[in-house]
Amino acid sequence: MTVGSLFAMISYVLMLNGPVSNLGFLVNMAATAAASAGRVFEIIDMPNEVVEVPDALEVEEVRGEVHFDDVTFAYSAGRSALENISFVASPGQMVALIGPTGSGKSTITNLIPRFYDPTSGQVLLDGIDVRQFNLRNLRQHVGIVLQTPFLFNATIAENIAYGQNDAQMEAIEADAKAAAAHRFITEFPKGYQTMVGERGVTLSGGQKQRIAIARAILRNPRILILDDSTSSVDTETEHIIQQALSVLMKGRTTFVIAQRLLTLKTADMILVLDHGRIVQRGTHEELLAQGGLYREIYDLQLRDQEEFVASQEKLPVELPQPPVSVSSH
Numbered sequence: 001m002t003v004g005s006l007f008a009m010i011s012y013v014l015m016l017n018g019p020v021s022n023l024g025f026l027v028n029m030a031a032t033a034a035a036s037a038g039r040v041f042e043i044i045d046m047p048n049e050v051v052e053v054p055d056a057l058e059v060e061e062v063r064g065e066v067h068f069d070d071v072t073f074a075y076s077a078g079r080s081a082l083e084n085i086s087f088v089a090s091p092g093q094m095v096a097l098i099g100p101t102g103s104g105k106s107t108i109t110n111l112i113p114r115f116y117d118p119t120s121g122q123v124l125l126d127g128i129d130v131r132q133f134n135l136r137n138l139r140q141h142v143g144i145v146l147q148t149p150f151l152f153n154a155t156i157a158e159n160i161a162y163g164q165n166d167a168q169m170e171a172i173e174a175d176a177k178a179a180a181a182h183r184f185i186t187e188f189p190k191g192y193q194t195m196v197g198e199r200g201v202t203l204s205g206g207q208k209q210r211i212a213i214a215r216a217i218l219r220n221p222r223i224l225i226l227d228d229s230t231s232s233v234d235t236e237t238e239h240i241i242q243q244a245l246s247v248l249m250k251g252r253t254t255f256v257i258a259q260r261l262l263t264l265k266t267a268d269m270i271l272v273l274d275h276g277r278i279v280q281r282g283t284h285e286e287l288l289a290q291g292g293l294y295r296e297i298y299d300l301q302l303r304d305q306e307e308f309v310a311s312q313e314k315l316p317v318e319l320p321q322p323p324v325s326v327s328s329h
Helices: 003-044 105-111 135-140 156-160 169-178 182-186 205-219 235-249 284-290 292-301 303-314
Strands: 066-073 082-089 094-098 120-125 142-145 223-227 253-257 269-274 277-282
Touching: 066 105, 082 105, 082 120, 082 269, 082 277, 094 105, 105 223, 105 253, 135 142, 142 205, 156 169, 156 205, 169 182, 169 205, 169 235, 205 235, 223 235, 269 284, 269 292, 277 284, 277 292, 284 292
Parallel strands: 094 253, 094 269, 142 223, 223 253
Antiparallel strands: 066 082, 066 120, 269 277
């Protein structure tokens, strides 16, 4: 063998080393992908727990009356998340849900758009069991503003118009103004065409909330669910969001979940939940007179503040004294 042939063979072996090593990695990755794909398709092929009935109803307009009739629900066999829940929310009424963590507040609101079905009892919309509705049609009548709204890696305008493909720019801007979002949007160099990044990473918590509120206003739902939508923002931003929500709630049946009593005081009906049961119901004044869990929460959150405000209002107003003139002789 010549020296040239030897070096050629060594070069070929070195060139072969990389592809052979990569082939080993590819075999390993293929096996991992096959196992992962099997699990993914296993989830996709699982039967849907929420199933439409044959000839499901499609209703163009609803009044917004929500009736829970002796509803019990359990996520799995064992302890129920809700037990014997009964109440009626009239059209245009604001219903507040309050209680300790795990008491079933979010579970109640999840049953309205049929994210789950009750284990027993009925959830009625305008007197019709929600299980009789076409799922898409039912959810068109429900708007939800979550504690942490989900924004897509798209423009602000596209995020507001999500679900309303035919929305005009004039309507998007009008609803952004109603949600107190127009001002900060127009401060961006590209305005409504600003990309917000994955999950709205370029926006603050309050800005994301107001975009989510504008999205809900654009959908114009008859039933509105606000799931602790102001708990993660500062006081000033909360005040701005509350003003936007007051516009959004007009004329709609609204369910509000909140931990701050200041948000719930104006509700037409407050439901106090504990361990999946309604332990108290009534207005703010009625529940204070009853005592119990609601009074305990009030004493922790608002009592000192309201007593201080009341004491300040009773203090005599001191008027400025006129200057004393001194005459010189």
